[in-house]
Amino acid sequence: MTSGTQDPDASRDAPPAEAPGPAEASAGLSARDEAVLAVERRSWPGPGPKERAIREQLGISPTRYYQLLNALLDDPHALAHDPVTVNRLRRVRDARRARR
Template sequence: MLGEREQAVLALERRSWPGPGAKERAVREQLGLSATRYYQLLNALLDDPRALAHDPVTVNRLRRVRAEREQRR
């Protein structure tokens, strides 16, 4: 089972954001994390089978985005 912080990270990723900076502000205010730390946690979650079981739609979408970015490099 995922912890509360991990679940909160995935919940933020499920949301759509109105403009630049809104997501980073929410990360700071709701989770108390820097953007860098947030993305480190998020990337680790994408490789965690518990995250996939908890929210397969979000995790699979983010895995596709990550793979596309890696291919472009």
């Protein structure tokens, strides 16, 4: 090899230039997980319309929805995808735990 040429395999062994951004980090979430966060992001006038939307849009029961949502609060991919919603829900969860 001459001094003016580069080894074509050298770039494969190099570390990535920077950490993945939010778009790449959210790749770890399923479409259902993203839909759960989208439902939670909305403002609801009461529990009835929200439960109806959960059943119609996600096709799951509200109980299952809250189980999935609670698991998402501890998922770093969910935090990267929607930090405002996840941090708000973490604060609410922590406040409820502190009251017990």
